[in-house]
Amino acid sequence: MTTEVTTPTSIEAADHVVRLRSIGVAFGGLRALDGIDLDVAPGERLAVLGPNGAGKTTLFNVIAGDIRPTTGSVVLCGRDCSHLPSHARPALGVARTYQKTRLFSNLTVEDNLYLAQTGRQRRHLALFVSERDRSLRERAREVAHRVWLGPMVDATVDGLSHGQRRQLEIGMALAAEPDIMLLDEPASGLSRGERERLSELIEALDPAITLLLIEHDMDVALRVADRVVVMADGIIIARGNPDEIRSNTLVHEVYLGREGGR
């Protein structure tokens, strides 16, 4: 279970935007993460695979600052963020999507993207402020185009298809102009056609953005990623490029074996 596929990398050790060292997270007696080391280079696209309960979302929570690790350090863009709360992370260029939707369902695409650009503290007032703030509105509309929702910019979230909501969630993260984007299962629950479209959208994102993607769908993950880590039971059990992961028997046993029906 501890065998790793090691991949030669041309990335210098110092050239990273995410550096995790010895990350451990304990929930009572449960070790959700246990000694995770991970470096992610600028502009890299990293897929995080693994069965349910592997610790993937917990890993994102640690990077985004939504939970504080029990042990270890989180360095983002060279800055030690181990003790920085989540509201401080957008300033460092980190944006994320959540496994469960956080869209405002009775507001329009534009309103959601407008609110995504304003801080949490201002959310209650933001719609009134927006009357005076054309540039944020314009930018919201521009982001809608970037996630292929231009024609739907005035539609309420209630009126969007499931796939379009997923596009909007990516837009919500993009609206913060992040350097690092964390996408937690962006294609879950989508039809094959919708997954295909979402993969294309993710592939077309600005290559300067460092992307970490949790995805159960191997086709989506391996298509979008330059590099893959596979987790199980709180540890990283394999690392490699998509071809190496595809042909890794351990990954097949641990991941595909358990995930067969998914």
Ligand SMILES: Nc1ncnc2c1ncn2[C@@H]1O[C@H](COP(=O)(O)OP(=O)(O)OP(=O)(O)O)[C@@H](O)[C@H]1O
């Ligand atoms: N806030 C929490 N309190 C207690 N246990 C938690 C908490 N968050 C996660 N866990 C547990 O930690 C383990 C890892 O959970 P996590 O959500 O990170 O897994 P995951 O790989 O994202 O799984 P999935 O594919 O189902 O989303 C699981 O056993 C989960 O039940």
Ligand SMILES: [Mg+2]
């Ligand atoms: Mg998860």
